[in-house]
Structure formats: C-alpha cells, structure tokens
Amino acid sequence: MRMLNFARRNFKExxxxxxxxxxxxxxxxxxxxxxxQFNIPAENYKLENFTPSIILFGFSFITLxxxxxxxxxxxxxxxxxxxxxxxxxxxxxxxxxxxxxxxxLIQNVxxxxxxxxxxxxxSISIIPTILVSMIISIFFVSLGILIGSLVSEKGTGxxxxxxxxxxxxxxxxxxxxxSIGGVFELICNILxxxxxxxxxxxxxxxxxxxxxxxxxxxxxxxxxxxxxLSIIVFKKRMISDNK
Amino acid sequence: xxxxxxxKLTKKYKDKVAVNKIDLTIKQGExxxxxxxxxxxxxxxxxxLSGLILPxxxxxxxxxxxxxxxxxxxxxxxxxxxxxxxxxPNLTVKENLEFMAGVYQIxxxxxxxxxxxxQFKLEEVLNKKAKTLSGGWQRxxxxxxSLINDPKILFLDEPTLGLDVIARKELxxxxxxxxxxxxxxxxxxxxxxxxSLSDRIGIISNGNLVEVGTSKELIxxxxxxxxxxxxxxxxxxxxx
Numbered sequence: 001m002r003m004l005n006f007a008r009r010n011f012k013e014x015x016x017x018x019x020x021x022x023x024x025x026x027x028x029x030x031x032x033x034x035x036x037q038f039n040i041p042a043e044n045y046k047l048e049n050f051t052p053s054i055i056l057f058g059f060s061f062i063t064l065x066x067x068x069x070x071x072x073x074x075x076x077x078x079x080x081x082x083x084x085x086x087x088x089x090x091x092x093x094x095x096x097x098x099x100x101x102x103x104x105l106i107q108n109v110x111x112x113x114x115x116x117x118x119x120x121x122x123s124i125s126i127i128p129t130i131l132v133s134m135i136i137s138i139f140f141v142s143l144g145i146l147i148g149s150l151v152s153e154k155g156t157g158x159x160x161x162x163x164x165x166x167x168x169x170x171x172x173x174x175x176x177x178x179s180i181g182g183v184f185e186l187i188c189n190i191l192x193x194x195x196x197x198x199x200x201x202x203x204x205x206x207x208x209x210x211x212x213x214x215x216x217x218x219x220x221x222x223x224x225x226x227x228x229l230s231i232i233v234f235k236k237r238m239i240s241d242n243k
Numbered sequence: 244x245x246x247x248x249x250x251k252l253t254k255k256y257k258d259k260v261a262v263n264k265i266d267l268t269i270k271q272g273e274x275x276x277x278x279x280x281x282x283x284x285x286x287x288x289x290x291x292l293s294g295l296i297l298p299x300x301x302x303x304x305x306x307x308x309x310x311x312x313x314x315x316x317x318x319x320x321x322x323x324x325x326x327x328x329x330x331x332p333n334l335t336v337k338e339n340l341e342f343m344a345g346v347y348q349i350x351x352x353x354x355x356x357x358x359x360x361x362q363f364k365l366e367e368v369l370n371k372k373a374k375t376l377s378g379g380w381q382r383x384x385x386x387x388x389s390l391i392n393d394p395k396i397l398f399l400d401e402p403t404l405g406l407d408v409i410a411r412k413e414l415x416x417x418x419x420x421x422x423x424x425x426x427x428x429x430x431x432x433x434x435x436x437x438x439s440l441s442d443r444i445g446i447i448s449n450g451n452l453v454e455v456g457t458s459k460e461l462i463x464x465x466x467x468x469x470x471x472x473x474x475x476x477x478x479x480x481x482x483x
Contacts, residue, residue, distance in 0.1 A: 005345030016333040077329035084293040086318040
C-alpha cells in the first residue's frame with residue numbers, strides 16, 4: 001500500500017524532529033503540571049477539565065508541524081520526485097493524515113497517564129475520549145495540510161502560531177468566553193475550537209450538557225470544509241508548484 | 244524501437260510560450276541530452292515528459308502509451324532525478340531506498356536495494372541520515388533512488404550541478420554504465436558532459452527545439468571548432 005508506505009515515512013520524519021516532540025508532547029504535559037501547582041480556584045483548571053484542554057492544545061502543534069512538513073516537502077523537490085511516481089492524490093492526503101494518528105494516540109495516552117499521576121481519577125470513559133479526540137485530530141491535521149499547501153516553510157510558523165493562540169484563547173481552555181462577552185464571545189462561537197473542547201470534555205465526563213447543536217454544526221462545517229479544502233488546495237499546489 | 248515521441252508538444256503560461264510545438268523522437272537505450280540556456284524550456288519539457296505537468300497542447304507517446312490516457316502506467320516505467328536533491332532528509336540512506344521501493348511496489352526490494360548499494364558504493368553512508376550527507380553524496384543517493392524501479396526511461400535534470408570534478412567523473416561513469424540499457428534524457432549546462440555522454444543532443448532556444456544531432460554533426464553544421472562554439476552559435480542564432 002503506497003499510502004501506508006508514505007505514512008511510515010512521514011511518521012519517521014516527524015518523530016525524528018526533536019522540536020516537534022517537545023511542542024507536541026513535553027510542553028502540554030509541562031503546562032498540565034504547572035497549572036496544577038497553582039491550585040487556581042476555577043472550574044477550567046480542574047484536572048478533569050484541563051486534561052481535555054491540554055489535548056486540544058497539543059493538537060494545535062500537530063497543525064503547526066504538519067504544515068511545516070508539507071511546506072518542506074514542497075520546497076525540497078521531494079514532492080517533484082513523488083509527483084512523477086505512480087502515487088495518487090489520495091495516497092498523499094491519507095498518508096499525511098495516517099502518519100499523525102499514532103502521534104495523536106501517543107499524545108493522548110501520555111497526557112492521561114500524566115493527569116492520572118497528578119490525581120485524575122481513572123475512568124473507562126478515557127478510552128472513548130481518546131477515540132473521539134483522534135477523530136477531532138483529523139481536523140487539525142487537515143488544517144496543517146491546508147496551511148502547508150498554501151504558504152512557505154517560514155509562513156507555516158506564523159500561521160501555525162495563530163492557530164495555537166486561537167486554540168488557547170477561543171476554546172475556553174483558560175477562561176470561559178462569557179467572562180469577556182461581546183465580540184470575543186461571538187468569535188468563540190464562530191470558531192470550531194470551543195466545540196472541539198466541549199466534545200472532548202463531554203466524552204470524558206459522560207455529560208454533554210455544555211454541548212449544543214450549534215457546537216456540533218460548527219464543528220462539522222469546519223471539519224468537512226477544511227478536509228475538502230486541504231485536498232483541493234494540496235492537489236492544485238502539487239501542480240502549480242511544478243509549472 | 245522508439246521510446247519517446249512528441250508531436251507538437253506545447254506549454255503556454257498565459258501569453259508566454261515556454262515550449263513551442265516540439266516534435267521529438269528518442270530511441271530505446273539512447274542517451275539524449277537537452278541543452279539550452281537558463282529558461283530555455285528544458286526543465287518544462289522534462290516535467291511534461293515525466294507526467295508532472297500537463298502540456299497545453301500536443302501529444303506525448305512513451306513506450307507506445309499515450310500520456311493523456313495512461314499516465315499512471317507510464318509513471319511505473321520511468322523515473323526522475325530532479326535538479327535539486329530530492330530525498331527525505333530525516334530518513335537514512337537505506338530508509339530512503341526502502342521508502343522509494345515501497346512507492347514503486349518493488350516485489351524483490353531487498354535484492355534491488357542491495358544491488359543499488361553495491362552499484363553506487365553506498366555502504367559507508369547507508370545508516371546516515373540523508374540531511375547529514377555532503378552535496379555529492381546526496382546527489383549520488385538521489386540518482387540511486389531513481390533506479391529503484393528499473394526504469395525504462397530515466398530523466399536526469401542537471402545531475403552533476405554543484406559537484407566537484409571527482410564526484411562528477413564518478414557520476415559520469417555510472418551514467419555511462421546505464422547507456423544502452425535505459426533510455427536517458429539528460430539536461431546539463433556542461434558542454435563536455437553532453438559531448439562525452441550523449442548519443443544525440445537537442446538544443447532548445449526560447450522554447451523551440453532548434454537543432455538535433457550528434458556533437459560532431461552539430462560542430463560540422465555550424466562550421467565551428469568545438470562543441471561549445473557550436474552550441475553558442477546555435478543557441479544565439481549565429482549572433483555570437
């Protein structure tokens with residue numbers, strides 16, 4: 001299977017980049033640890049709420065490093081070589097997505113292990129939470145494919161950082177949106193990150209009271225739109241880069 | 244037997260004609276060099292012949308297959324060593340070979356990889372990450388990778404660009420050993436490379452194929468003393 005062969009190569013490229021491992025795994029665990037030391041008296045920072053936030057935070061770096069890998073591939077003639085091979089567009093897109101899923105799984109397992117060591121009560125709902133978050137991660141990988149197809153390697157740093165900031169401030173990870181209200185609350189409603197966090201938290205808590213139909217619709221629209229756009233733009237860029 | 248045939252092959256970008264109605268026939272096992280100044284259209288021709296970009300008009304027949312209809316079948320039997328080194332940087336040399344063997348679904352991949360390691364003397368760098376290799380080694384690995392699927396047609400886009408004289412001579416030796424077995428289309432800026440390696444040479448100027456022949460034929464035709472002078476005369480339309 002060409003797709004799996006390509007996924008294996010992408011996986012090796014990613015895990016052999018020490019910076020990617022630091023930002024995707026070490027930094028989120030450090031954040032989880034440090035915020036537990038502060039004992040902040042707010043619901044957001046309780047382990048059962050903050051662990052899903054950390055999962056989402058880790059995904060924002062998945063976007064950043066996926067984008068960097070693709071931008072590097074595009075500029076290094078590597079994709080020219082593959083473009084003359086019998087690989088099809090589906091092999092590329094699925095190869096990129098599949099290569100990230102083991103990293104997402106490792107992230108999730110390590111985040112929950114760290115959280116349990118810090119005091120999170122073990123619950124069987126951790127397993128469906130990991131599965132659900134892996135589905136959500138496909139959105140973040142697609143976003144990375146889209147960014148990596150649109151901009152150069154330098155540009156991925158800037159756009160990737162914006163995604164990281166948006167996840168931090170609009171997901172409700174650090175503070176609830178209604179504590180600011182107004183335009184900020186509207187932005188949080190329009191963007192998909194709060195919906196992602198509510199889905200992961202709801203699955204872990206086995207309680208979806210914070211999850212509204214609007215959240216589901218917003219997430220699905222972004223998920224489908226970004227996935228389709230990433231395929232279209234990647235295919236177009238594969239051709240235009242080689243004109 | 245004909246390996247490559249183009250009929251009025253054309254590539255246009257808006258108003259600019261990059262490649263203009265090129266009719267080209269290359270025989271099986273021939274080493275055909277494409278020469279031209281920067282921006283003449285050599286790389287665009289290679290990209291079209293290797294199925295990377297679509298022509299605006301015209302036809303490409305490779306090993307009796309039409310590029311428009313059987314592009315994926317054609318891609319199975321060709322390979323390209325691009326102008327810049329095209330290898331996965333964080334993979335070792337061996338992993339790069341294994342990866343490309345997977346891309347082409349090579350059945351006896353271990354045997355093929357061993358053969359290439361021996362042919363290109365890659366033993367000493369086999370377990371080194373590609374990004375840590377010198378430019379010469381990277382180029383050698385890149386060309387080794389391009390033979391992983393035993394291609395019937397091989398495109399070498401400026402294969403010795405930036406190499407020192409010894410690395411260049413070593414690559415010439417490898418390319419010479421492939422002559423007659425594989426149809427090779429080579430682009431280069433080095434006149435002595437084209438003269439020494441190729442069976443025939445095509446000179447591209449402003450997207451047009453202006454002359455085709457052996458180096459001796461081109462020297463004779465332009466009444467010049469060396470192949471370099473012949474090239475300059477043809478590429479500039481006799482102005483220099």
